Amino acid sequence: MKVAVLGAQTTKFGELWNNSPRALLKEAVSGALEESGLKISDMDAIFVGNMLSGILGGQEHLGALVSEELGVSIPSFKIEGACASGGLAMHQAVLSIISSYYEKVLVVGIEKMTDHKPEETTSALMGAGSDEERAAGATFPSLYALIARAHMEKYGTTEEQMAAVAVKNHYHASLNGKAQFTFPITIEQVLNSPCIAAPLKLLDCSPVSDGAAAVILSAESFALRNKKQNVKPVWITASQVATDSLGLAQRESLTSLKAVVSSSQKAYQQAGIKAKDIHVAEVHDCFSIAEIIAMEDLGFYHKGQAAKNIFMQKTRLGEKLVINTSGGLKASGHPVGATGVKQVVEITHQLQGKAGKKQVKGANIGLTHNVGGSGATAVIHILRNI
Amino acid sequence: MKVAVLGAQTTKFGELWNNSPRALLKEAVSGALEESGLKISDMDAIFVGNMLSGILGGQEHLGALVSEELGVSIPSFKIEGACASGGLAMHQAVLSIISSYYEKVLVVGIEKMTDHKPEETTSALMGAGSDEERAAGATFPSLYALIARAHMEKYGTTEEQMAAVAVKNHYHASLNGKAQFTFPITIEQVLNSPCIAAPLKLLDCSPVSDGAAAVILSAESFALRNKKQNVKPVWITASQVATDSLGLAQRESLTSLKAVVSSSQKAYQQAGIKAKDIHVAEVHDCFSIAEIIAMEDLGFYHKGQAAKNIFMQKTRLGEKLVINTSGGLKASGHPVGATGVKQVVEITHQLQGKAGKKQVKGANIGLTHNVGGSGATAVIHILRNI
Numbered sequence: 040m041k042v043a044v045l046g047a048q049t050t051k052f053g054e055l056w057n058n059s060p061r062a063l064l065k066e067a068v069s070g071a072l073e074e075s076g077l078k079i080s081d082m083d084a085i086f087v088g089n090m091l092s093g094i095l096g097g098q099e100h101l102g103a104l105v106s107e108e109l110g111v112s113i114p115s116f117k118i119e120g121a122c123a124s125g126g127l128a129m130h131q132a133v134l135s136i137i138s139s140y141y142e143k144v145l146v147v148g149i150e151k152m153t154d155h156k157p158e159e160t161t162s163a164l165m166g167a168g169s170d171e172e173r174a175a176g177a178t179f180p181s182l183y184a185l186i187a188r189a190h191m192e193k194y195g196t197t198e199e200q201m202a203a204v205a206v207k208n209h210y211h212a213s214l215n216g217k218a219q220f221t222f223p224i225t226i227e228q229v230l231n232s233p234c235i236a237a238p239l240k241l242l243d244c245s246p247v248s249d250g251a252a253a254v255i256l257s258a259e260s261f262a263l264r265n266k267k268q269n270v271k272p273v274w275i276t277a278s279q280v281a282t283d284s285l286g287l288a289q290r291e292s293l294t295s296l297k298a299v300v301s302s303s304q305k306a307y308q309q310a311g312i313k314a315k316d317i318h319v320a321e322v323h324d325c326f327s328i329a330e331i332i333a334m335e336d337l338g339f340y341h342k343g344q345a346a347k348n349i350f351m352q353k354t355r356l357g358e359k360l361v362i363n364t365s366g367g368l369k370a371s372g373h374p375v376g377a378t379g380v381k382q383v384v385e386i387t388h389q390l391q392g393k394a395g396k397k398q399v400k401g402a403n404i405g406l407t408h409n410v411g412g413s414g415a416t417a418v419i420h421i422l423r424n425i
Numbered sequence: 426m427k428v429a430v431l432g433a434q435t436t437k438f439g440e441l442w443n444n445s446p447r448a449l450l451k452e453a454v455s456g457a458l459e460e461s462g463l464k465i466s467d468m469d470a471i472f473v474g475n476m477l478s479g480i481l482g483g484q485e486h487l488g489a490l491v492s493e494e495l496g497v498s499i500p501s502f503k504i505e506g507a508c509a510s511g512g513l514a515m516h517q518a519v520l521s522i523i524s525s526y527y528e529k530v531l532v533v534g535i536e537k538m539t540d541h542k543p544e545e546t547t548s549a550l551m552g553a554g555s556d557e558e559r560a561a562g563a564t565f566p567s568l569y570a571l572i573a574r575a576h577m578e579k580y581g582t583t584e585e586q587m588a589a590v591a592v593k594n595h596y597h598a599s600l601n602g603k604a605q606f607t608f609p610i611t612i613e614q615v616l617n618s619p620c621i622a623a624p625l626k627l628l629d630c631s632p633v634s635d636g637a638a639a640v641i642l643s644a645e646s647f648a649l650r651n652k653k654q655n656v657k658p659v660w661i662t663a664s665q666v667a668t669d670s671l672g673l674a675q676r677e678s679l680t681s682l683k684a685v686v687s688s689s690q691k692a693y694q695q696a697g698i699k700a701k702d703i704h705v706a707e708v709h710d711c712f713s714i715a716e717i718i719a720m721e722d723l724g725f726y727h728k729g730q731a732a733k734n735i736f737m738q739k740t741r742l743g744e745k746l747v748i749n750t751s752g753g754l755k756a757s758g759h760p761v762g763a764t765g766v767k768q769v770v771e772i773t774h775q776l777q778g779k780a781g782k783k784q785v786k787g788a789n790i791g792l793t794h795n796v797g798g799s800g801a802t803a804v805i806h807i808l809r810n811i
Contacts, residue, residue, distance in 0.1 A: 093479040093505075097559070099552035100507040103801035106668040107675070112684065114666035115802075116513055117505045119479075121486040127502055131517055137524035166485035173483070280500035282492040289493070298498065415489035416501075 042133050043262030043272035044422065045255045046075030047384040052250035052372030053219040060092075060151045061108050067251035068109060068147055075255040076270050083141035085115040088128035088148035089376035094163040095155050105147060114141070121167030122325065124148065125252070125379025126409030126418030132256055133278040142258045148380030149251040160247055164375070167412035169286030180244055180326065182287055182413045184236035187328040189293035191238065194343035196331060198238050202229035203350040204327035205242050205369050211356060212366025214396040219248055219372030243327040248372035252381035273390045277309035277421035285415045296414035299336040303408070306419040307338070314338030317360060318402040319389045321382035323410040324367040333408055334362070356397060364389060364397045379409035379418060390424035428519050429648030429658035430808065431641045432461030433770040438636035438758030439605040446478075446537045447494050453637035454495060454533055461641040462656050468641075469527035471501040474514035474534035475762035480549040481541050491533060500527070507553030508711065510534065511638070511765025512795030512804030518642055519664040528644045534766030535637040546633055550761070553798035555672030566630055566712065568673055568799045570622035573714035575679035577624065580729035582717060584624050588615035589736040590713035591628050591755050597742060598752025600782040605634055605758030629713040634758035638767035659776045663692035663807035671801045682800035685722040689794070692805040693724070700724030703746060704788040705775045707768035709796040710753040719794055720748070742783060750775060750783040765795035765804060776810035
């Protein structure tokens with residue numbers, strides 16, 4: 040299977056109090072359409088990734104809302120899977136093209152999180168967790184803190200090593216004009232930042248963000264004949280999803296996300312590659328520990344080996360395998376429904392050689408890793424430019 | 426294209442205070458699996474239709490929740506499109522099978538609406554409407570009342586004719602042990618019931634309901650070799666979706682739903698049939714006027730002709746074209762995310778000859794018509810047994 044990415048764009052991510060969700064939507068979509076050389080009227084269907092519009096804004100039915108806002112009346116769907124909503128929308132869009140039902144589709148991820156009181160947003164995000172976790176008053180920082188403690192205990196992972204994830208991602212974000220945080224930070228700053236849920240400090244955590252991201256996908260046959268604007272298609276060669284329990288208490292392990300292991304193994308098989316063939320990846324670093332575990336679960340490092348390699352800057356721009364060139368969720372920002380789509384935008388630009396200062400030289404194969412909740416949903420996409 | 430329905434079941438619909446959402450889910454799914462002769466471990470993916478779990482219950486991420494609850498860890502997706510969530514979940518499931526990504530899939534629609542204060546539920550349902558409608562304090566009865574007034578003005582439709590829709594659907598529901606209201610009503614009872622939003626009375630309106638519905642779908646090739654339990658597959662020969670504006674004010678017409686016209690015309694074309702070939706249909710009668718307009722938009726009657734024919738009992742059990750044998754949303758109940766799936770359950774049973782007292786004799790071709798909001802989303806499925 041081969042599905043083409045013809046255009047991809049994000050808005051700036053951040054605390055965008057002056058931008059309505061509709062304005063963010065239009066900005067991302069028009070950017071992606073412009074790259075593709077296509078018009079909205081060329082689209083056959085729309086897939087919207089969003090988590091919180093209902094809980095926080097009382098607005099559901101976003102499929103029809105987005106279609107109307109863009110001035111078309113085509114089939115339009117909202118897909119929700121917590122922070123993996125964007126990745127799941129990508130997956131459904133890919134399937135819809137492979138089914139030959141739709142030829143050219145728009146995928147848009149969007150979230151507006153900063154217009155609400157922080158405690159409302161925190162509570163709404165727990166809609167991704169289990170009943171027990173919500174009843175116990177858990178928050179996602181506290182759940183990932185448990186995961187971090189278990190990983191430290193089992194593999195000797197240190198707070199300095201976790202801090203190195205945030206430092207690297209802030210460095211990458213400093214090269215990304217659309218990132219929420221474009222300032223570099225140091226290990227000391229992370230370690231000295233306020234404790235959120237020990238051992239996680241403020242600078243171990245991804246922020247609350249607004250933003251939208253959009254991609255234009257098409258069938259292979261269309262992409263091959265759509266030469267008018269010198270669009271260099273990037274090809275999605277794998278799209279895989281797996282699930283696990285909503286809550287941590289039901290998991291076999293706290294130091295590995297089973298859904299990531301199984302979906303990534305299927306994705307490598309589908310794409311006919313191995314983990315070592317990946318040049319650049321966007322991984323779901325909602326907390327610094329999450330990137331460390333992702334590097335292991337994705338097969339980039341053996342268990343217990345990722346943290347020290349990240350600390351030695353082996354996944355930073357300039358190295359062989361570069362992780363989160365956008366700045367990741369940590370520094371580029373994490374508007375939850377947009378994140379899975381933004382990851383595809385970043386990898387697309389990397390494989391097209393359009394990533395600017397953060398370009399990974401010679402990047403031909405990339406991967407995106409989008410996680411919902413504390414690992415209940417995992418979505419992997421593999422993209423290549425050849 | 427041909428996708429098989431191998432099993433289909435609903436829970437009872439109603440005010441089910443003793444049944445948790447998880448219990449409803451399991452009951453519908455185990456019923457559908459039993460009919461199909463398959464086990465949950467045979468499934469490759471799950472598509473969940475739900476609208477209100479986030480707004481009313483603070484619980485999102487239902488894909489993973491349902492997968493976990495059923496004891497599997499397969500790809501699982503929540504699709505939301507207001508009251509068309511179930512129909513859209515069906516559509517995505519059909520596409521996923523045609524894409525050959527998944528061979529056997531479970532579709533489940535679920536909603537738990539009665540555990541909340543009525544004003545909370547009413548407000549949550551307006552999440553399907555436009556900003557302006559919500560800001561103006563509109564409710565769905567008021568929006569459909571505007572539609573009813575326009576239809577009465579343009580075509581001379583009467584309150585008695587609208588009442589006849591409810592009378593017929595209560596009669597059908599009296600033959601359906603799983604319906605919310607199993608008592609027959611009279612035209613006089615409808616006309617004398619309390620006014621909700623003139624000209625709509627209480628008995629013109631579908632109720633607030635709890636319930637779940639599930640279907641097991643498979644690829645044609647699997648269905649043809651799955652002979653072990655004498656399962657008589659029913660075939661989905663068309664699945665089409667269209668959208669329109671969220672709000673009424675932006676519509677070209679108040680007396681026709683454009684999304685229904687376009688999606689049904691595409692569906693007839695895809696199935697290679699005409700409206701007159703349909704023997705039995707489940708249509709989205711959220712209010713009595715909605716069934717009248719559906720009969721016209723689906724091509725069963727010319728504009729302005731449906732109401733008088735319904736009043737003359739031409740769409741009642743025993744006639745050539747029978748509408749809403751389940752009792753429809755009006756009398757079978759309307760747990761919003763479940764409705765689009767329940768419609769497919771009813772048509773499947775009709776085409777399998779398993780509809781009991783409400784069986785339409787010789788029914789070979791059926792249609793489902795699921796609408797989101799006041800017509801912003803429309804989903805049409807056509808099924809046949811030959």
